[in-house]
Structures are given as C-alpha cells and as structure tokens.
Amino acid sequence: MVAARLAGVETVYKVGGAQAVAAAAHGTETVKPCRKIVGPGSPWVVAAKRLLSGVIDPGLPAGPSESLILADDTVHGGLAALDLLIEAEHGPDSSAWLVTHSRRVAEEALAALPEHWAQMAPQREAFSKAVLCGPCGGIVLTGSLQESYDFVNEYAPEHLELLSTQPFEHLGEITEAAEILMGPHTPVCIGNFALGPNAVLPTSGGARSWGPLSVSDFVRRSSVGYVTAKGYPELARNAKILADYEGFSSHANAVGPMRDAYLKG
Helix, strand or coil: CCHHHHHHCCCCCCCCCCCHHHHHHCCCCCCCCCEECCCCHHHHHHHHHHEEEEEEECCCCCCCEEEEEEEEECCCCHHHHHHHHHHHCCCCEEEEEEEECCCHHHHHHHHHHHHHCCCCCCHHHHHCHHHHHCCEHHHHEECCCHHHHHHHHCCCCEEEEEEECCCCHHCCCCCCEEEEEEECCHHHHHHHCCCCCCCCCCCHHHHCCCCCHHHHHHHCCCCCCCCCCCHHHHHHHHHHHHHHHHCHHHHHHHHCCCHHHHHHH
C-alpha cells in the first residue's frame, strides 16, 4: 500500500481469484472495468485471464511460480537444495527443479533436504514437499552439461539460478529464461525482494516470447508518419508497385494519377 501510494495509485480494490479477473474485465457495481491486468496468479487466475483475453489485455502469462536451479560441479549440493526450496514453498501448484550433470551435487542435495525441511514453517514445508515429491518438481540428473543447458532452454523457466562459482561461463548457453540469477550469492529470494529486476515474469514456457514486466507494459505507443512533397513521388511509386502486385485497386489509385490530379489542383 505504501509503494502504491508513492507511485501515485489512487484506487485499490481488495479482491482476488478468477472472480477478480472477471470484475476487472467487465466491471461491477463497485469495481470499475480496467484495460489491462499485470501480475501473477493461481491456475484459476491464469485461466480466467486467458478466457477474457478478448475483453481485457491479460498481460504476460504469469503464475504459478516456477524455478530451475542449474548447478555445475563447483558448488555443494546442499546449497542447491536450499535454493530449490525457495519457489517450492509458494504453494503445491508451484514448480521447482534442480538440474545438474554432477551425481555428487544431486546426491548431496537429496541428502540435505530433510535438514532444510526441519528449519521451515510447517505449512511451507508441506507445500515444498508436495512440489518436490510430485510431478512438477525434483532433481534431474543429466548426462552432460550440454544436456542441462538443453533442459533449461526447453523448459524456459520463470526463474533460473546459474549456481556455479563461474556463472558467466554458462550464461551464453541460456537462450530461454525470464530471469537469470548468477552465482552462489544471488538466490531467487534476493531477486524477488531486494535486487531490483521486476519479479513479475512469464511462466509456463512464456519466456520463449515474453520478458519481465517493465515500464513499457504501462505505456501505449503510436507510430507517426509524415511524407514531404519532395519525398512523396519515390515512396508512392514503390507503394503502387506493391499495391498492383497484390491486387488492391484503391491502394494503387491512392498513390497514382488520381491523387496526382488532386495534389496539382
């Protein structure tokens, strides 16, 4: 609320869920209709945004939370397990994977999980166990570092940690990730709370065509064109060639002799 006030927000509605998406799209007696929705949500919120995409701009596909920890053999697996639990504690519908080609790292991570769980609040422990012991989380042991890269790029994660003492050696291999956090001193929670990059990020493979939420998502743009009398003849000639080729008579007439007559008159 303080951040909203400082940013100049004048109206706040305390609503949530798929019904809030419908209220924002169509309006109610108390909620004014909006033009755009930004931010993450539950599977029901995401589904509602998709269903109402013809009524309201649903923004980038965000939610539920997902993360990949790509670890090489320069780090301890217990550290990888610690960071694996960050996004896994959001809820049982989150996704969290440790991807590594190092059997040592995978085994150390697996062994460290019970100790880490013992230090968590009961509800968050239950959430993370549901994720890591279910179909949307766990530890993936690949056959090579290249296979780890391939897994990451195919998954196109919301949050990606490059957990390595030399993370920049791996950065050039990553082509599909919404957020890339580098090295053992940059866990996802620092990215979420303190580092600065926007934590509203595309999920469910959305990183293949979307980037993080930014100021440009709140700005409407217009293209503006102006052709001078000197520049018109050459542009008109080229436009008429394409119009004639595509069979658009009015397009061609608007840049042909008919227009010339009006311009001379």
